[in-house]
Amino acid sequence: MVLPLWLCGLILLSSAAIVAQPSPRSVLGFTPADDKTVADWTQIVDYFSKLDKGSDKVAVREIGKTTLGKPLIVAFISSPSNIKNLEKYRQISAKLADPRTIKDEAELEGLIKNGKTIVSIACSIHSTEIVGSQMSMNLAYELASATDAETKEILDNTILLLFPSSNPDGVDIVANWYRKTLGTKSEGTSPPELYHHYAGHDNNRDWFMLNLKETQLITRLFWHDWFPQIVYDVHQQGSNGSRFFIPPFYDPPNPNISPLLLRQVGLIGHKVAADLQAAGFQGVLTNALYDTWWHGGFRTAPYFHNSIGILSEAASARLMTPSTVTNEQLARSSTRGMRNATESSTNFPDPWPAGEWRPRDIMSMELISARSILEMAAKFRVEYLRNFYELGRTNIESGSKSGPQAYIIPAGQARDEAVAKLIGSLIDQGVEVYRLDRELHAILATPIVRRTNPVAEKLGSYRRLASLNSPAMQEVPLGSYIIFLAQPQRTNVLTLFEPQIYPNRLTGQGEAERPYDVAGWTLPLQMGVEAPVVMAIKEPAKERKLTLLKDANEVRADLALTLKKGEESPIKNPLKQPVRVGIYKGSTSNMDEGWTRYIFDTFNVPYSSVRDADMRQGGLSSKYDALILTSQAATQIVNGNTAGTLPQEYTGGITEAGVKNLKEFVNNGGMLICFDNACDLAIKEFNLPLKNTLEGVRSSEFYCPGSIVALDVDNKHPIASMLPASVPAYFINSSAFSAAPDANVRVIARYANDNVLLSGWLLGEDKLRGQIALAEVGVGKGRIVLFGFRPQHRGQAWATLPFIWNALSSAVSNTSED
């Protein structure tokens, strides 16, 4: 066909515009999710910056640096005119998030009419779930290049905040490992190091505590700036079960999540499931395994900000290498809500028939899922914006009604750093915290956790009971902090401050049904900060004098703590004298080890990581005063990764030689500190006169998965110095000890004799009552300190950190002391 010259020119111009909008293949040299290819973070950032330059529908921004200093980027994707007016739409979303900023019905209707649904999609927070990060480039390209009516509707009505990864450091850890092992026997295995420098997999448990830089940056972007109405977190699960999980979720729901939100989550999930089915994909599962009970995940935190959190879990391949799944493997795969992956049921109507599973299958399902969610967000824009506003409004109204009015953090608590951290985390996630500049008079109460009757327990119900300790008005001193419930984030405040009462859920065989994550997390309890409930306040609002806090430094200034400047942690090293500390870091990745490093770095306590080779080599006494074995099974410490499973330098543990050197270290006067599971190693190898009384006990008799329990503390012991007589401790399928009556064991803390459970789930309390929780045993010239619980769990359990600092402070003076 012969075209007039001017038209040829136009076509050339427009095709030039298309070329400027680069495809992933044109930049990477391969199509994302091709077998055995992986784009690392540098390539992903490079692709997005080229797409930014080439498309007026994409604006890429760096929101800060990751833990290891990489750029954390977000791509805004929308219509060209929306992209030009991002600030306008951000402000609309922020106004809808706080109904108090909207003056009347007319303004509200205008905001809803003009606003866009803000959707965030985040990929590969868990870095071995690597396909999402690769998929993100295709998703961005499709949205930027497609011209069909449906894509246009999405772009016109939504603003997508796309995170190619919420953990860029891990993308590189996995990409480097994958490339290094490609073509070897270890191809497709997970790297032997944590894929987040401190948290590993637990980076998806940090979304209320905000310990990690990535969490802090994204939380700020979400709950201070953009207030997404829908947050979609893209994950992968194991290889041998369902091909794809999408909500509705399994039980139990968190009682503070609005039923409307749960329904909206389910509606989107079913839309995704239906679209996958229509596209011919099999093996899609809903209503199983994953629940909404726990707080602190990427998609669980949004529920407490009035937003919809969606999770998808695609079956994994072997990183970017295809895998083959057999029918036998599918038949053996069973979870809560799915008998096995070969049997059809209403929530799993079309089992996948086994066979080869490729990264491309994962990507295709994720792309359909992302597309479905965006279509919903576009078509029902008005409903999402209105519901979001209504949830905030309802929270403010319910918070003003009778019942709990606020939580108080009274002035004059000894735990200044914990108070500053707690309030800083609240402010960073958008919770309003005020300082009292004049005293108040209030009725305070302490909630008491108590089980309902056994019949109700069997039904899996729960009830909250509050008891008024003192019905009289108490003075709350000025300088205290107050968190009112009449705020848009009321349910977030409740979910962080109330004790959790996990329903007693048992399997048909009478064993405990494992919750998806922890059962209890009450933040003030974990941090050892007093935070009573306010049931009533005497002074009317106009007589109160309050200051709304802007950041943690205001609290730090109030408490005369060093102010935070830049990235450095301002916390002063709590050790009374210099101590040479070694933290064991084995060949297998261990999150408890990572979190321990996080806490030591945050408190500016110097330490060295002690590797397997160091342990085997010996001479430990000349290098360290104290060695810490974080929670890890004894066999893992001694044997490490099995030979042959990974390249040789990543296999093998401390071996018998290391055990011998540890003995020599303690006998020579060193202090060995063991957390939870690692106590087994000390008890067995050192023949300590202690026994873990929970070893081998069935979950029908005892079960305590991630809960807060009460300790009775002997604070005359130097390791418990300055601590109160009762301390909350974190227990996660942890340990409890008994000692022979005449044994040379100094008990520092026991699990309480009564009302052991403070928050979470404890089945078989009698098995824990009065057992040893923390003890010290003299061995040769040295000592072994055994923590049955997790004294720094996930960097959250600040209540029990002083035990660690006290133990270390006494590590160099033990010979004179004894």
Ligand SMILES: [Zn+2]
């Ligand atoms: Zn995951």
